[in-house]
Amino acid sequence: MKRKTILVTGSSGLIGSEAVEYFDRQDHVVIGMDNNMRRVFFGPPGDTTWNLERLRAVTRNFVPCDIDIRDAMRIREIFKKHRFDLIVHCAAQPSHDKARDIPTLDFEVNALGTVNLLEATRQHCPEAAFVFLSTNKVYGDAPNEIPMEELATRYDYARPEHFAGVDETCRIDRTLHSLFGASKAAADIVAQEYGRYFNMNVGVFRGGCLTGPSHSGVELHGFLSYLAKVALSGATYSVFGYQGKQVRDNIHSYDVVRAIDEFSENPRPGEVYNLGGGRANSVSIREAISRIEQIAGCKVSWRYVAEARKGDHVCYISNLTKFKSHYPRWEITRNLDVILEEIVAAQRTQPAQTPAH
Ligand SMILES: NC(=O)c1ccc[n+]([C@@H]2O[C@H](COP(=O)([O-])OP(=O)(O)OC[C@H]3O[C@@H](n4cnc5c(N)ncnc54)[C@H](O)[C@@H]3O)[C@@H](O)[C@H]2O)c1
Numbered sequence: 001m002k003r004k005t006i007l008v009t010g011s012s013g014l015i016g017s018e019a020v021e022y023f024d025r026q027d028h029v030v031i032g033m034d035n036n037m038r039r040v041f042f043g044p045p046g047d048t049t050w051n052l053e054r055l056r057a058v059t060r061n062f063v064p065c066d067i068d069i070r071d072a073m074r075i076r077e078i079f080k081k082h083r084f085d086l087i088v089h090c091a092a093q094p095s096h097d098k099a100r101d102i103p104t105l106d107f108e109v110n111a112l113g114t115v116n117l118l119e120a121t122r123q124h125c126p127e128a129a130f131v132f133l134s135t136n137k138v139y140g141d142a143p144n145e146i147p148m149e150e151l152a153t154r155y156d157y158a159r160p161e162h163f164a165g166v167d168e169t170c171r172i173d174r175t176l177h178s179l180f181g182a183s184k185a186a187a188d189i190v191a192q193e194y195g196r197y198f199n200m201n202v203g204v205f206r207g208g209c210l211t212g213p214s215h216s217g218v219e220l221h222g223f224l225s226y227l228a229k230v231a232l233s234g235a236t237y238s239v240f241g242y243q244g245k246q247v248r249d250n251i252h253s254y255d256v257v258r259a260i261d262e263f264s265e266n267p268r269p270g271e272v273y274n275l276g277g278g279r280a281n282s283v284s285i286r287e288a289i290s291r292i293e294q295i296a297g298c299k300v301s302w303r304y305v306a307e308a309r310k311g312d313h314v315c316y317i318s319n320l321t322k323f324k325s326h327y328p329r330w331e332i333t334r335n336l337d338v339i340l341e342e343i344v345a346a347q348r349t350q351p352a353q354t355p356a357h
Contacts, residue, residue: 004028007084009069009117010091011062012048013038014215014222015133017055018253019088019260024059031082032064033075034091037109041098042218045229050350051214069113072120079124086264087130088257089117092184095221096137097309099180110183111190118194118202129201129264132191133256135184136206136274136318139166140175141311148315154245154284155315165249165279165317168206168272176311188272195270203263205256208276208318211339212253213346224250224288224340227300228347231292236301241308244286247315249276252334252342262327271326276318281336291337296344 006023010016011032023030032055038046055062067074069091092110093099099106114132121130136143143166147158157163172185188204195202209223217225219238230237259275283291289300324330334342 004085016090111186114187134188137181138185140177142175165319167319201267209248249282251277274318
């Protein structure tokens with residue numbers, strides 16, 4: 001196998017760190033780009049230094065760089081120094097709710113940062129594969145137009161034709177995105193354009209709930225990780241609206257990186273894929289609380305806030321048919337119980353960061 005040189009942005013975050021470990025294990029050279037901006041967005045509980053230290057300890061060919069993806073000049077320097085075969089772009093302001101407090105910063109990081117990386121790729125290694133981690137929030141609240149029914153512990157799609165979930169034909173405009181959804185949609189469209197207009201090997205993955213043990217979970221981002229953190233610390237979890245019956249589909253960071261690897265081996269320029277845990281890995285907040293209580297062996301204290309988060313999805317399940325048909329070797333390898341067990345185990349060993357609520 002050819003030894004590749006791979007750039008991972010957001011390398012201390014959930015998906016970035018999984019990508020670093022995965023490609024390092026295959027003996028590729030991995031350059032990481034992360035300036036710990038998650039701490040700027042979310043304060044000390046968002047600090048990713050612990051994860052960077054962990055990566056330094058477990059990797060062999062990983063070179064981390066403290067570079068801001070808004071800084072086009074420093075990005076160019078890195079691209080002049082290395083000829084990348086693959087760029088995995090995970091750095092972002094990742095929170096729907098946080099973006100309303102920092103609209104300019106959110107747009108600069110999510111949209112401008114992405115253009116900086118795409119343009120550096122075009123200038124220096126146009127044949128490289130480039131994977132952009134987009135989000136299901138590019139669909140805004142359009143998925144809420146799907147007819148739903150309220151069940152005992154969750155909402156679900158009311159009609160069989162929607163059972164497999166939301167596919168890539170869902171519209172992305174004329175919908176309420178949140179400013180985060182809008183900045184990611186801008187980046188998503190630009191990334192597609194580098195694929196279609198310049199015929200570069202760019203793939204866009206619209207994530208459902210991406211999760212795993214390496215998340216620095218905070219209330220505003222990292223649902224299951226934060227829930228496990230609250231459960232173990234004895235703090236109180238806030239459930240916002242929909243009686244806690246809103247549904248998310250959860251995918252382990254390892255399965256996300258496996259999908260990135262499949263795409264990079266056989267890229268399709270400008271393609272867009274929904275990527276989440278699918279129906280089998282879907283769970284409502286109420287159901288997640290019960291399962292975490294069983295796994296962690298403790299009662300979760302939670303309070304109900306009647307007002308839902310603005311633009312929140314009532315039931316979102318990623319339809320994985322397109323990705324599976326293009327990359328039939330790929331499958332979900334970690335079910336929800338395995339994911340939750342890993343997250344709870346990791347929370348027991350991570351440095352204690354008591355949640356604010
Ligand atoms: N986690 C999810 O549920 C989810 C869902 C859908 C889409 N996504 C997308 O997947 C990607 C990865 O998400 P994640 O959960 O790993 O996020 P994360 O917050 O865990 O990781 C992102 C990393 O990027 C770094 N970063 C932020 N701004 C930066 C900047 N200006 N320069 C350099 N580094 C910067 C942060 O410090 C952090 O370590 C993001 O693009 C996110 O929008 C995530």
